[in-house]
Amino acid sequence: MNQLNDTDFGQKIKELIDSLKGICAAYGLGNDGNEFKIITQVFLYKLMNDKFAYEVKQAVPKAIAQSSSWEQSLKAMSEADYEFLLLKLPSNTANLKPDHFLATLYEKQNNPDFAKLFDDTLRDIAIANNDIFSVKTEGDTKIPLFDRVSEFVTDTSKRDNFCRAVINQLIKFSAEHIFTQKYDFFATLFEYLIKDYNKDNGGKYAEYYTPHAVARIMSAILVKGRVQNVTVYDPSAGSGTLLMSIAHAIGEERCTIYSQDISQKSSSLLRLNLILNNLVHSIPNIIQGNTLEHPYHKDGAQLAKFDYIVSNPPFKTDFSDYRESLDSKDHKLRFFAGIPKIPPKDKDKMAIYTLFLQHIIYSLKPKGKAAVVVPTGFITAQSGIDKAIRQKLVDERMLAGVVSMPSNIFATTGTNVSILFMDRGNKGDVVLIDASGLGETVKDGKNQKTVLTEAEEAQIISTFNEKKAIDDFSVVVSYEDIAAKNYSLSAGQYFDVKIEYVDISQDEFEEKLRAFSSNLDRFFAESRDLEIEIKSQLAGLTYER
Numbered sequence: 001m002n003q004l005n006d007t008d009f010g011q012k013i014k015e016l017i018d019s020l021k022g023i024c025a026a027y028g029l030g031n032d033g034n035e036f037k038i039i040t041q042v043f044l045y046k047l048m049n050d051k052f053a054y055e056v057k058q059a060v061p062k063a064i065a066q067s068s069s070w071e072q073s074l075k076a077m078s079e080a081d082y083e084f085l086l087l088k089l090p091s092n093t094a095n096l097k098p099d100h101f102l103a104t105l106y107e108k109q110n111n112p113d114f115a116k117l118f119d120d121t122l123r124d125i126a127i128a129n130n131d132i133f134s135v136k137t138e139g140d141t142k143i144p145l146f147d148r149v150s151e152f153v154t155d156t157s158k159r160d161n162f163c164r165a166v167i168n169q170l171i172k173f174s175a176e177h178i179f180t181q182k183y184d185f186f187a188t189l190f191e192y193l194i195k196d197y198n199k200d201n202g203g204k205y206a207e208y209y210t211p212h213a214v215a216r217i218m219s220a221i222l223v224k225g226r227v228q229n230v231t232v233y234d235p236s237a238g239s240g241t242l243l244m245s246i247a248h249a250i251g252e253e254r255c256t257i258y259s260q261d262i263s264q265k266s267s268s269l270l271r272l273n274l275i276l277n278n279l280v281h282s283i284p285n286i287i288q289g290n291t292l293e294h295p296y297h298k299d300g301a302q303l304a305k306f307d308y309i310v311s312n313p314p315f316k317t318d319f320s321d322y323r324e325s326l327d328s329k330d331h332k333l334r335f336f337a338g339i340p341k342i343p344p345k346d347k348d349k350m351a352i353y354t355l356f357l358q359h360i361i362y363s364l365k366p367k368g369k370a371a372v373v374v375p376t377g378f379i380t381a382q383s384g385i386d387k388a389i390r391q392k393l394v395d396e397r398m399l400a401g402v403v404s405m406p407s408n409i410f411a412t413t414g415t416n417v418s419i420l421f422m423d424r425g426n427k428g429d430v431v432l433i434d435a436s437g438l439g440e441t442v443k444d445g446k447n448q449k450t451v452l453t454e455a456e457e458a459q460i461i462s463t464f465n466e467k468k469a470i471d472d473f474s475v476v477v478s479y480e481d482i483a484a485k486n487y488s489l490s491a492g493q494y495f496d497v498k499i500e501y502v503d504i505s506q507d508e509f510e511e512k513l514r515a516f517s518s519n520l521d522r523f524f525a526e527s528r529d530l531e532i533e534i535k536s537q538l539a540g541l542t543y544e545r
Helices: 006-026 035-059 070-075 079-087 102-107 114-128 156-170 176-180 183-194 212-222 241-250 264-276 280-285 320-326 353-362 384-395 454-465 479-484 506-539
Strands: 135-137 230-234 255-261 286-288 306-311 364-375 399-404 417-423 430-434 440-444 447-451 474-477
Touching: 006 035, 006 156, 006 176, 006 183, 035 070, 035 102, 035 114, 035 156, 035 176, 035 183, 035 264, 102 114, 102 156, 114 156, 135 264, 183 241, 183 264, 212 241, 212 306, 212 364, 212 399, 212 417, 212 454, 230 241, 241 255, 241 264, 241 306, 255 264, 255 280, 264 280, 264 286, 280 286, 306 353, 353 364, 353 384, 353 417, 384 399, 384 479, 399 454, 430 454
Parallel strands: 135 286, 230 255, 230 306, 255 286, 306 364, 399 430
Antiparallel strands: 364 417, 399 417, 430 474, 440 447
């Protein structure tokens, strides 16, 4: 295998992803519901092999590491020596046997029943690494790393060739040096990997892909200074963009991730994201299940509390099937502002985000911080659950601020969004920012979206963190000010109204008055003519049967 240099990493891996999608298309799986499982799983198998190779070469003598036949050297080891070598590898490295190596499968690709060998290998890796790499359901069922990939090809006679085609793409280069890269590289890579598999599907759970600009703004405002041994939670994690961003800001080794999401697909993608971003230690805390009805993470009998919470929850979706179970005494403390009623029609427009907001507030530690994406309508609603939530945030002095984002910041939804920041330890005033006028419009497929420049991101972050008041952009207000404005969190409602005065002479003043009077005479005359014409036309109307 040829090793990549630094400049080739991104492009080569994107080409690999494209080639794997091409293979799926050639075998009738293009845009198939199972295509994303195949692509993400074989890509993960490739990464696990290259990560294993990278770590082994740090642990074995230099002569072996630099040898082109280092894999043969490992195969020649005694079982005891091999087990000892595995103990020397970092805990976030998969335990692979020589039979699991990509090179081994490549050598055996002409064996009979190669598809079965391929599937058996992946399943054996999954079983051997089940304790570290398995996502759990809310019922504690473990979801293993790999499916039997070839079985997604319905024509059994084509499965061997399908697996051979995959192996011959995976073997083309080694991506070992990728593991010297950092978050930004992996964020771009992950976005490219899942771009066809994590699109908005009408507001269902966790299918939004949160723009990186939003994620960066949230983490830069939440995380200031060095923190240690903290917990980070997302109750509707999706593929994990927000979690990865804040973990990177804190330091992957200084935080532990917790999440829950109802979507099987999103949970699988989140696991891959954690593996990419050196957060394998948090995989046991990734739960696939219904956060609202069955919140999983507990501290004894009580729901767990977290240091940081980030979330881009679904805004509206039908949860009528379990609405009544939420509206019970068991959930009264958590859903303090109430449960949205079931509308007589358009059930899919039930405002589920208000439940996630209440759950987040309930799940914050006494000095915890949170950032949540909400529809901008939430910040000005005059009554109901929305206002009750805002009132609690203000009355309990836990609102830190709001940033109203430009329209179309998400390419997949036209809903205007704001970022709501909470801080149970907030000692000062509240920052309200109207960033709706920022950004540049770009084409994204069939859609248009607004993209913030680096300078605009920096402007939002510095304005918030330094609590700066800037004309027509930001205000710093007290909790009392907000209460007096019916708890509105719209920056525009607090901007000063400016009246410009211009010095003019008496002659200029009288000339302006004459011009206004003349214009009014003309408008009134036009109005009378229009009145006469309308009455004339009405008089000409006759009744006919």
